[in-house]
Amino acid sequence: MRIAALLLAAGTGRRYGAATPKQFIALGRRPVIRHAAEALLPHVALLQPVGDAALLDPALHGLSSSSPDAAPVLASIPGGPTRQASVHAGLEALDALPADLRPTHVLVHDGARPYVPAALIARVIAALSEHDGAIPGIAVADTLKRTRDSLIVETVDRHALFRAQTPQGFRFELLRDLHRQAAANPGSELTDDAALLEHAGHTVALVPGSEDNIKLTYEEDLVRLERLIGPALLPRTGTGFDVHAFEEGRALILCGITVPFERGLAGHSDADVGIHALCDAIYGALAEGDIGRHFPPSENTWKDADSARFLVHAGERIAARGGMLVNADVTLICERPKIGPHATAMRERLAALLGVELDRISVKATTTERLGFTGRGEGIAAQASATVLVP
Known part of the structure; x- marks a missing residue:
């Protein structure tokens, strides 16, 4: 199994509300995305950053030489206008590699998730030996309400509902082909890659995620992440x-x-x-x-x-x-x-x-x-x- 990772950093982070995209904000004196990259590197053979090279290259500078065993960090490539387009761009970049470097499996990770436990990544990779795809998830513990005009109209059954996280893992060629098909037939944008496999009838395993695998979305998330990162x-x-x-x-x-x-x-x-x-x-x-x-x-x-x-x-x-x-x-x-x-x-x-x-x-x-x-x-x-x- 030869694994590559796509590290997505093309988003603008509108909900976060900062001038700098959230994945490049300093966390423990280092960019958020650098923490994410360092978490992935021990588990993969290649790391493909996707986003603005002017921001990515300084943020990831020196990672390839940080350890003799570190995975190669490939040159950054531009992302697309949507997450789906960015993943597609990253997959095509990996597909263009020489045959001996091309991966058999790929992890797709959001650059705004800096604290990824190694055991979580290992669980995703282990599940790929038996399934076309695997994602980490957390069971929904809170009561869910559906509203209309700020009024509750329904209580949603939370049984068997999970919050999806990244990195999500897939067979490389399968995910590449599904993204090509989606690009040739534009329709509704999907918020994660597992949905592509679901719609095509492929099995996707769910493995235990982590409450610490926080996606930086709002300012208060940064406070929680600093508590996790800082003591290290x-x-x-x-x-x-x-x-x-x-x-x-x-x-x-x-x-x-x-x-x-x-x-x-x-x-x-x-x-x-x-x-x-x-x-x-x-x-x-x-x-x-x-x-x-x-x-x-x-x-x-x-x-x-x-x-x-x-x-x-x-x-x-x-x-x-x-x-x-x-x-x-x-x-x-x-x-x-x-x-x-x-x-x-x-x-x-x-x-x-x-x-x-x-x-x-x-x-x-x-x-x-x-x-x-x-x-x-x-x-x-x-x-x-x-x-x-x-x-």
Whole structure:
């Protein structure tokens, strides 16, 4: 069984009422749809996003490289004017893949459902071994009323009624063919894909859903989701230290800023001691080694490299792990040059490279009272700390 997932993100979320489509609203500092994608990836071979690439690509950036075992995230494709049209577009994109990549089964999931328990996805997939389709559902527990002009006209029997959820799973070729038939014979729009199979006489299994599999529809739903998502982020702190000797004939680069001075620092790259220490702090917080592991000084690729590239990579590693930078603090240790006049520019540069607010970045300096190699003016040292939140 080779499974692909369609991640739908073409809706505008009119009922939610925000300027940004609801699937791209921040939830725990990450877009809602990124949570949905991360829930699907361990269970599928391919993930096909459907929607506006200008919104989807930044929201899903880095997912493919977040783990060696992560499923490939395909290039986003535009959706249609309706949910049904968007699913059809996604199915045709999967059908256009080379035969060895084409799926045998497909999951269809709403990008506005960010919290999907792994056991729920596993139940849907297990049911596909025996049925043409399978969907998760929750039994209706409340009394149902039918109204007319705000007056109750009937109490509806809730027996055997369920609230349908996603991801919904199907045999790929069957769902593709049914969508092609529906597109060739336009009529009433269906609100889910199981209805296509039902109308065509195919069996669709119902497996237990989850009350936590909330679809973000109204503002109050976001509060409930934040309660579910929030506790999963745990604080982790890393520290870094680096030192470089002065060298004649080089520019002095500190925390991404060129500082006027008669000497620069010796090193394989541009020897930005502040950024190097900060990278080590971030990698340490993520338990991903140090800067030398990611950018070995033995490789000529990094000869005289701009250390800004290293810090951008460290920030991308936070994002790939589904985390966020809480704060970073860099201390430069030297007698000269004076750091104070450049500290604000350094903070701004570091914040820009990491894509965070300025108030999360601190840069300061101290001396060693003329003791040691920094006191003798032989070089500059730096120490840094970084705190991140990760699942």
